[in-house]
Amino acid sequence: MMVVPFPVPRSLFPEAKARDTRGTDLPMASTKLTITGMTCDHCVAKVEQALKNLDGVWSVFVDLDGGEAEVDYDDAKTQAEALTQAVRAAGYEATVG
Numbered sequence: 001m002m003v004v005p006f007p008v009p010r011s012l013f014p015e016a017k018a019r020d021t022r023g024t025d026l027p028m029a030s031t032k033l034t035i036t037g038m039t040c041d042h043c044v045a046k047v048e049q050a051l052k053n054l055d056g057v058w059s060v061f062v063d064l065d066g067g068e069a070e071v072d073y074d075d076a077k078t079q080a081e082a083l084t085q086a087v088r089a090a091g092y093e094a095t096v097g
């Protein structure tokens with residue numbers, strides 16, 4: 001039997017990286033988005049991925065039933081407007097609040 005080395009690149013864990021920088025005086029913001037058009041877990045995954053792809057976003061929680069997303073991000077790198085744009089680009093309607 002062959003032993004397969006399993007190095008885990010740190011880049012696979014952006015959350016961990018973001019957590020490392022918390023507690024410093026990095027500008028952080030948390031925004032709630034109202035999202036319409038999501039009907040299943042696949043939609044949730046698409047919205048989640050679209051938001052996580054944005055530079056500066058380090059945490060995304062999407063609530064399918066509530067039609068909401070909560071996003072924590074570095075507001076020096078991205079803004080609420082960019083968040084709603086990313087969701088729209090993924091095919092869903094989004095507003096801040």
Ligand SMILES: [Cu+2]
Nearest residue numbers: 039040042043
């Ligand atoms: Cu769906």
